[in-house]
Amino acid sequence: MKKSIWMPVSISVVMLMAACGGGEEKKAEEKASTAETTAPAADNSMVADVTGKGKELMAAQDCATCHKETEKVIGPSFKEIAAKYPSNPENIATLADKIISGGSGNWGEIPMAPHAGISKSDAEEMVKYILTVK
Incomplete structure (x- = not known):
């Protein structure tokens, strides 16, 4: 059985x-x-990774209220920012600080609200993404 x-x-x-x-x-x-x-080309592999992470981080914030990729809304477009600031460590650090502390004067009289809850490293990833928009 x-x-x-x-x-x-x-x-x-x-x-x-x-x-x-x-x-x-x-x-x-x-x-x-x-x-x-x-697989992306060797020279673009780092950009592709940064772009995805930075874009995802921005989607979780209120960035789209004042900024768009290619057109000015309240603040400058990402394309305008990328044209004004070359992607280098100094600009990435400066713009990351601007995201965290806010400010005004570089793009007109309307101030950018501070985002103190964003970490420096996350702000830098966001800036790296912004500087890839052409």
Whole structure:
């Protein structure tokens, strides 16, 4: 009686293993193929990572109330900011501080509200994204 129960189970397990066999090799080939076709160029790989993170951080804030990527709203567009400030460590630090502390005068009389709850590193990621908008 016990043999009759285990035989169908054993056959099912063997068939399942056979049906799934070779899957690891296929998955590895698919991953390699995908990596080759979707990997950014070596000089843009860092920008792509920063762009995604900075853009995500900004989406969680109120930035879109006053700024758009290519058109002026209340504050300058990201494109205007990127044209005025070259992407270098000094500008990234300065603009990150401006996001955190707020201010006015660089783009007109309307002040930018401070965002004291944003960490320096997150503000820098946001600035890195802004400076990629062309």
